[in-house]
Structures are given as C-alpha cells and as structure tokens.
Amino acid sequence: MDQLVNREDLIKRYLLGEMPDDERVPFEAQYFSQDDLFEELLAAEDDLIDDYARDELSPHERGRFERYFLTSPKRHQRVEFAKTMIGSVCRPQESEAPVRPPPSLAHDSWWQSFLSLLRGDRKITALPLAAALALVVLGGAGLGLQAWRLRQQLGEIQAQRLPERLERERSERAKLEQEVARLRTQSASGPNMVPQPGQSRSDSVLLALTTGMVRSSEDAGSGERNKLTIYPGLNLIALQLKLAADDYQSYQARVQTDEEADVLIQHLLKAEDTGGGKAVVVGLSARRLPAGDYIVKLSGIKPDGSLADVGKYYFKVRDQ
Amino acid sequence: MEPVDIGPPPKKRWELTPEAFNKLLSFLDPDRERAGMVYEKLRLKLMKFFEWRGSAFPEDHADEVLNRVTKKVDEGEVVRDFYSYSHRIASLFFLETTKDPAGRSVPVEDLPSIPAAPNSTDDAELRLECFENCLRALPAESCELITQYYQGERRARIDHRKALAERLEIPLNALRIRTHRIRMKLEACVEDCLRKSQLEVKQT
Numbered sequence: 001m002d003q004l005v006n007r008e009d010l011i012k013r014y015l016l017g018e019m020p021d022d023e024r025v026p027f028e029a030q031y032f033s034q035d036d037l038f039e040e041l042l043a044a045e046d047d048l049i050d051d052y053a054r055d056e057l058s059p060h061e062r063g064r065f066e067r068y069f070l071t072s073p074k075r076h077q078r079v080e081f082a083k084t085m086i087g088s089v090c091r092p093q094e095s096e097a098p099v100r101p102p103p104s105l106a107h108d109s110w111w112q113s114f115l116s117l118l119r120g121d122r123k124i125t126a127l128p129l130a131a132a133l134a135l136v137v138l139g140g141a142g143l144g145l146q147a148w149r150l151r152q153q154l155g156e157i158q159a160q161r162l163p164e165r166l167e168r169e170r171s172e173r174a175k176l177e178q179e180v181a182r183l184r185t186q187s188a189s190g191p192n193m194v195p196q197p198g199q200s201r202s203d204s205v206l207l208a209l210t211t212g213m214v215r216s217s218e219d220a221g222s223g224e225r226n227k228l229t230i231y232p233g234l235n236l237i238a239l240q241l242k243l244a245a246d247d248y249q250s251y252q253a254r255v256q257t258d259e260e261a262d263v264l265i266q267h268l269l270k271a272e273d274t275g276g277g278k279a280v281v282v283g284l285s286a287r288r289l290p291a292g293d294y295i296v297k298l299s300g301i302k303p304d305g306s307l308a309d310v311g312k313y314y315f316k317v318r319d320q
Numbered sequence: 321m322e323p324v325d326i327g328p329p330p331k332k333r334w335e336l337t338p339e340a341f342n343k344l345l346s347f348l349d350p351d352r353e354r355a356g357m358v359y360e361k362l363r364l365k366l367m368k369f370f371e372w373r374g375s376a377f378p379e380d381h382a383d384e385v386l387n388r389v390t391k392k393v394d395e396g397e398v399v400r401d402f403y404s405y406s407h408r409i410a411s412l413f414f415l416e417t418t419k420d421p422a423g424r425s426v427p428v429e430d431l432p433s434i435p436a437a438p439n440s441t442d443d444a445e446l447r448l449e450c451f452e453n454c455l456r457a458l459p460a461e462s463c464e465l466i467t468q469y470y471q472g473e474r475r476a477r478i479d480h481r482k483a484l485a486e487r488l489e490i491p492l493n494a495l496r497i498r499t500h501r502i503r504m505k506l507e508a509c510v511e512d513c514l515r516k517s518q519l520e521v522k523q524t
C-alpha cells in the first residue's frame with residue numbers, strides 16, 4: 001500500500017515538474033521502455049486534471065498546476081472537458097448504493113445472481129421466492145426495456161435539438177457581430193451612454209476604454225468617461241479596449257468584477273483599426289453586467305500559448 | 321563584377337525520405353501494421369515527454385526526434401533498444417531546445433498563474449451537448465464503465481472504483497488505464513464536435 005502511495009506521489013511530482021533531474025531522467029527512461037508505466041502516467045494526468053477541476057488539489061499543488069501544467073490552450077481544453085464530464089457524469093447518485101458493474105462487463109450473469117439468492121439462508125422457502133423473483137425479473141426487464149426506449153428517445157430528441165441550438169447560436173452571434181460592426185462605424189458615443197430624453201434608445205452601446213484609466217472614484221477626469229448606465233432595452237455592450245501598441249497576433253480579454261470574479265473570458269481576439277489607433281473589441285450581453293465596478297484584463301497571446309499582460313481597463317456600471 | 325564572399329555553403333539538412341521511413345518501419349517490425357503501431361506509440365511517448373518537460377511545441381519536437389532516429393537507422397547505426405535510444409536522442413534534443421531562445425521553455429517561477437478559464441455559458445452548453453452525444457455514441461459497455469468510474473464525491477468515488485475493480489476482477493490500476501483509453505476517445509470526439517460546430521457558425 002505504501003509502495004502504491006509512493007508511486008502515485010512520484011508520478012504526481014513528475015507531472016507537476018517537481019522531480020529533480022537525477023530522478024527525472026531514469027524515470028523517463030523507465031516509461032519509455034515500460035508501456036504499463038507510461039499508461040499509468042497518462043491516467044494519473046487525467047486524475048490530476050480532474051482533481052484541479054473539482055478543486056481537490058492542495059493550495060501548493062494548485063499553484064504548481066496553474067504555473068507548470070496549464071501552459072497551453074490544449075491543456076485548458078482538457079480542464080474544460082473534465083469540468084463538463086464531472087458536471088454531467090459525476091453527479092453523486094441519489095443513494096450510495098453499492099456499485100454495480102455494467103451488465104455486459106460483469107462476470108456473474110443475472111441468472112447466476114438469481115441462483116445465488118436462492119442459495120441464500122433466508123428463512124423462507126425457495127419456491128415462492130423464486131416465483132416472486134421471477135416476477136420481479138420479468139417486471140424489471142420490462143421496465144429496463146422501457147427505460148432503454150426512453151433513453152433512446154431522449155437521445156434522439158437531444159440530437160434533434162443540437163442543430164436548433166446551433167441555428168439559434170448562429171443567429172445570435174450574427175446579430176451580435178452586426179451590432180458590434182454598426183457600433184464601430186458610429187462615432188464614439190461620448191462620455192455618458194445614457195440616451196437623452198426624447199432620443200431613441202439603442203439596444204446596444206459602445207464604451208471606449210483606455211488602459212491606465214483608473215477607477216472613477218480615483219480619477220475625477222475619467223470619472224464619467226468609464227461609466228456605463230444600463231437602461232431598459234439595452235442588450236449589447238461593446239467594450240472597445242484601446243491599445244498603445246499592437247504587439248500580438250491575438251488577445252485574451254477577461255472581464256471581472258472588482259472582487260475578481262470572472263464574468264466573461266474571450267480568447268483569440270484580434271486588434272482592429274478604429275481610426276484613432278488600434279483596439280480590441282469585446283462584445284457582451286448587458287444582462288451579464290449588474291451594477292458594480294468592473295475590470296477588464298487584456299493579455300496578449302504569445303506563440304507558445306502563454307499570456308503576457310497588456311493592460312487593465314476599469315469601468316463602472318450603474319442601473320438607470 | 322567582383323565575386324562576393326558569401327562564406328561556406330550551409331550544411332545540408334537531412335530530410336526524411338520514403339525509403340528511410342520504410343527502412344525504419346521494417347526495423348521496428350517486419351509486419352507493417354504492427355510497425356505502424358510501434359511508431360505511433362513512440363510518437364505519443366515523445367510528445368508527452370516534451371509536453372511534461374514544459375516544451376512549447378511538443379508535437380514538432382517529437383517529429384524532429386523521430387526524424388533523427390530515422391536518419392540514424394537509415395545510416396546503418398545499430399540500435400539495440402529502440403525506446404531507450406529514442407529517449408536519449410529526445411533528452412539531447414531537449415537540451416538543444418533550451419539553448420535555442422525560440423524553443424526555450426520558461427522556468428516555472430516565471431510563468432504567470434493562469435487559472436482555468438471558465439467558458440461562456442453558451443460554450444459550456446455546447447460542450448455539454450457534444451459531450452452527451454459523444455457519450456451516447458460510445459459502445460454501451462464503455463459508456464457504463466466511464467459513467468460508473470466517475471460517480472460520486474471523494475471517498476465515495478474511491479470506494480466506488482475499488483468495488484468496480486473487484487467486480488470486474490481486475491486491479492484498480494488496470495481499471496484506471498481502461499477508463500483512460502475510453503476517456504481519450506471521448507475527449508477527441510468532443511473536440512471534434514466543437515470544432516465542427518464552430519466551423520458551421522463561421523460559415524453562416
């Protein structure tokens with residue numbers, strides 16, 4: 001048992017880049033020549049990703065995982081996959097009933113289990129029990145068949161829903177893109193985005209932000225410029241993040257509350273010409289922004305997938 | 321016109337030829353299909369080797385090592401233990417990449433802390449739909465196995481797995497590996513589904 005724990009610990013240290021060179025090289029030589037060990041490593045990597053996704057790593061391991069392991073978009077995708085799987089498959093069962101293997105994988109067939117029950121030391125005669133169990137088995141088979149049919153139907157319905165969802169997504173995205181394009185062509189809407197009385201209310205606004213523009217309470221000059229008022233009917237907000245220099249092929253924008261809770265992360269954004277210089281535009285739905293202070297952290301994506309800080313943009317949202 | 325000294329001609333870089341590749345495959349196994357499997361297994365090991373060492377381009381580096389191994393075999397070098405030999409070449413190549421600024425991996429301490437980026441709700445929904453469709457597309461046995469393997473929270477999950485391994489009469493580690501293989505298929509299926517969905521969205 002201790003050996004097993006040591007081995008798991010060894011593998012974890014390797015995956016988190018904590019193994020010294022003099023241990024690492026022979027360990028690597030070992031997994032190159034032993035398929036079993038290599039597969040164990042692959043499985044341990046899955047476990048590590050799952051533990052991170054479930055927030056079950058120690059603070060040290062978590063920090064190490066984020067610094068050493070989460071260094072490529074591919075690995076981020078693997079974490080996303082784990083989260084999806086955990087959310088979908090790994091929900092705790094309603095009762096902690098003993099695990100039952102898949103029927104086709106089990107070595108005991110149903111009739112063997114049935115006979116073993118008959119062989120049990122229950123103090124009732126075997127025949128009525130057999131009859132009762134036969135009814136249960138037959139009834140269960142009927143129910144199982146019904147459940148299987150329902151599952152099939154559900155699968156079909158969900159399969160049919162996917163194109164519908166895609167269609168809905170497509171039209172929503174197209175609408176968002178059109179709106180962002182329209183906003184880009186408009187002149188900057190000015191410091192306050194609230195339409196004046198009598199003025200028609202657009203369902204979208206563009207807020208131009210400059211890096212270094214500090215929180216409104218700290219800077220009287222920029223106080224009004226980075227304020228956004230959400231009014232009824234406002235759907236889309238386009239944040240135009242002005243760049244001092246366009247040094248990266250693509251960018252990642254992370255919108256957070258002032259308590260650093262993530263609101264939205266957008267990857268692979270491209271810088272665009274705005275007439276007054278380059279900017280990255282982030283479109284988001286107004287319903288994602290309740291009143292409060294926000295920060296947008298813009299990072300450049302380096303060719304190796306790692307991120308470089310570009311700037312922070314602050315803005316405040318208030319309800320009308 | 322005065323001749324211009326442009327220095328010695330650059331050393332010609334060895335390029336992989338079909339003949340050299342065939343020679344490598346024959347060296348790996350007389351049966352071409354099995355040889356292909358050995359080759360793919362080695363490529364995966366090399367990719368993971370570079371990935372686990374923090375390389376920025378694990379696939380490219382794995383291919384470069386395979387080219388170098390192929391070259392050595394083509395030149396007639398006697399290779400007794402193919403995997404150990406490839407590991408040595410990979411280790412040397414890794415040292416080369418750390419000297420080359422373009423391929424250098426960044427020390428862990430210098431890396432920014434990047435928590436996993438949560439996707440937008442729409443992306444998460446789409447991913448979930450892809451996942452559920454892919455899960456349904458698995459053979460029933462695999463679907464059941466993976467569902468049961470990942471059931472429960474912490475302690476219950478560990479107990480679940482032990483019980484499952486006992487029922488299947490296989491060691492826990494074998495169960496882990498079996499599940500890993502299914503999971504790899506599932507992950508590939510989900511990524512494929514997402515890629516197709518994104519392509520469809522772009523085309524419209």
